[in-house]
Amino acid sequence: MTQPTINDFHTILPMIVLSVWACLLLLVDLFIPKDRKGITALLAALGLILSLGFNLTRIGMESVGFSGMVVLDGFATFANVLLLLSGLFGVALAYGYVRRMGIERGEYYTLLLFSVCGMMLMAQAADLIIVFLALELLSIPLYVLAAFARGDMQSQEAGVKYFLLGAFATGFVVYGTALVFGATGTTSLGGIFAAASAGASTGSGNGLMFTIGAALILVGFGFKVAAVPFHMWTPDVYQGAPSAATAFMSSGAKVAGFVALLRVFSTSFPALASDMNGILWTLSALTMIVGNLIAIAQTNIKRMLAYSSIAHAGYILMAFVSYGNPQVASVSIASGMFYLMAYTLTNFGAWSVVVALEKAEGKGLEIADYAGVARKHPALAAAMAVFMLSFIGFPPTLGMVGKFYLFRAAIAGGYTGLALIGVLTSLVSAYYYLRVVVNMYMREGELVPEREPWLGFATALTAAATVALSLVPQWVFLLASTAVMK
């Protein structure tokens, strides 16, 4: 039994800082009066910024901690920055929203912090036990956040549905993990790879167990990132949950899920690439097609964005199909990380507009309600137009650059058909994204957006970043390339 050393703690310092902060915040929150819960929000944001600061000092560092259970590398650092930014945007969107909707309680922010902790642990996990632990740490607070509007029946329903499907998916992940453990005798990601390469030469009967295990892990994470056909829960949960919570879970949980998938599959299962390619290809194509087609029929903006998030999971899966091909794997992982960043910024921007326009009792959530917003509030409408264009992949936005990199990586990996499906579904998606813009600019209406400083700041920042970063894409792509695992 080895004692933990200081290096072990250094490896996961940003996550430790955040989890300790979250525990303290839970206590401090008791002494903050009911009508001053904004202080809790500010303290939560401070904790996230502190953790982000520690995380930024870790750029370029590489280490392994706790007997190889956790790892710190460029991939983890990049993902952590993205996840902490998601947390900050999540707090900014919630700040005014929860008060306005009468669901302001300090636990909201504590739960959000714990969830971010789980996501960061997920990015740093180097062992399937930690992957499972992180998965639960990120999911359980999200179940509660989905049901946070206790008096609202839709929110309760969203919480229960998310919980039942999430627990179901967890069952698959752990069963798969157990089979992989049985086949290889280890749960360490690197150890699994070593055992699989050694076992391939002896040709033992464990191969089948190994493949089934990996496939079950894929199914479980398919649920988490909302890939078709494991997406059924997404629209209901995204619609029912409070909008600020949905914004956070649709970005943070998706980033964490994909980060874990990328890490686990490219570290442990390269040997299975030939079996998995077809499955991943089908998953990606189905997710893009089904997500985009059903989104057309939606009239509720939250539901439309839910299907849009499903469709975007399909695009990101595209980066994932060629994970076992050493020539293109690093470029496609970098493209995937780039797209995750583009998606996070755009998604938070779009949800911040939804939050600004939502009224009590679920009013102002129909796309038709958005009519006439441009006349009285040109800045807000322009920001929404930027986000919608970025979702479509229209220049000059980050979404366009992201899709360009993804399609290029897919073609380089020899999946021209998949890239073609991507282009065609993007064209289809223009229909329902532009409908929002058309409603805002060309119809008459009376909807008045809420004016909240942090919310407006988040909208402006994400809109500016979506446009500005697309002008220096090679610089950002270089940053994403540092995130490629060795």
Add this chain to the structure above:
Amino acid sequence: MIPLSWYLILAAGLFSIGLFGVLVRRNAVAILLGVELMLNAVNINLVSFWRYGDVLKMTGQVFAIIVFAVAAAEVAVGLALVISVYRSRNTVIADELDMMKW
């Protein structure tokens, strides 16, 4: 000694019963029970893999403990969510949670 495969078949059977329960039962609490069966199947797998593998490495046992600790936390949150639904609707039948439809 009983061969390892018997334990694995038992676990697979238990997992399938749990899966069946989740897919077929309409009561939210019963669905939760199905999920628990799935997780317990995993525990049987883990412990038997440990027993028939390298007994000195504790990975399998430790993992099994983590699984049931986490499962307990999950159930605590899950039942709270089910109760909050029950309070406002007087039902925990999953089919009746249908306010949102595509």
